Amino acid sequence: MKKNSNISERMSISYQTNRRIKDMVASERPQERLAKHGARALSDSEILAMILRSGPAGIDVLTMSSDLLTTAGSLTQLLRWTAADFKKIKGIGTVKSLQLMAIMDFARRVLQEDDAVETIFDTPEVVANHFRTLIAGEEVEHFWTLCLDRKNRLIKRIEVTVGTASSCLVHPREVFKQAIKLSASAILVAHNHPSGDPAPSRADIQVTRQLREAAKVIGIDLIDHIILGQKSKDPQGIGLYSFNEAGLI
Numbered sequence: 001m002k003k004n005s006n007i008s009e010r011m012s013i014s015y016q017t018n019r020r021i022k023d024m025v026a027s028e029r030p031q032e033r034l035a036k037h038g039a040r041a042l043s044d045s046e047i048l049a050m051i052l053r054s055g056p057a058g059i060d061v062l063t064m065s066s067d068l069l070t071t072a073g074s075l076t077q078l079l080r081w082t083a084a085d086f087k088k089i090k091g092i093g094t095v096k097s098l099q100l101m102a103i104m105d106f107a108r109r110v111l112q113e114d115d116a117v118e119t120i121f122d123t124p125e126v127v128a129n130h131f132r133t134l135i136a137g138e139e140v141e142h143f144w145t146l147c148l149d150r151k152n153r154l155i156k157r158i159e160v161t162v163g164t165a166s167s168c169l170v171h172p173r174e175v176f177k178q179a180i181k182l183s184a185s186a187i188l189v190a191h192n193h194p195s196g197d198p199a200p201s202r203a204d205i206q207v208t209r210q211l212r213e214a215a216k217v218i219g220i221d222l223i224d225h226i227i228l229g230q231k232s233k234d235p236q237g238i239g240l241y242s243f244n245e246a247g248l249i
Contacts, residue, residue: 044075051103056091064091079104080137108133121152121188124242127226135192135228143170143191147184155182170207172214179220186221196233198241208243222249
């Protein structure tokens with residue numbers, strides 16, 4: 001009798017760990033707390049749990065969501081995941097991976113909607129905000145030129161080069177080529193540091209000096225060179241480095 005009781009107990013535990021959101025106690029349900037307290041009351045894991053709805057055998061959906069975030073590193077990192085990446089998580093099959101892909105792309109489109117609004121690129125923070133979805137989860141350096149008009153409004157964003165995890169070599173000729181074609185009044189250049197630390201390297205400083213001198217010859221203002229990082233990885237807690245604010249342009 002005791003043996004059968006133990007079996008029943010294990011079966012009960014197995015069922016509870018594989019519960020769906022609707023099987024939870026009302027006070028624990030993310031949707032209940034969402035309705036009562038608003039979205040800010042939910043953790044990242046709970047938001048994902050509401051999307052995933054249920055976990056695989058032996059794993060409850062909140063644990064599954066937590067594991068997904070731990071593997072990715074953050075919600076932002078998930079923006080760069082492919083369907084194949086999602087399918088590596090136990091319990092996420094083809095349909096669910098495609099649903100997650102659609103949701104991530106929806107998030108990207110919402111964030112990038114700001115591009116359709118006339119933006120004046122007059123501060124490093126505005127530049128960082130412009131690039132936040134582009135650099136999310138990137139593991140190599142990218143170098144961009146923002147071609148601007150006389151009022152510092154964007155004419156066109158150009159990806160000049162793509163490098164390695166630690167370097168992205170760029171030549172002034174490549175940076176100014178499209179700016180000249182577009183009759184830009186000024187340019188603003190930016191590149192990301194995959195490490196998250198935006199502190200400039202010697203190569204970054206050298207490139208900036210070359211661009212500064214080239215701008216004088218060509219007659220197109222170089223407003224700034226921004227290095228994009230992450231606040232959590234930046235010893236200064238800023239998440240970016242501005243050569244202009246540092247007095248190097």
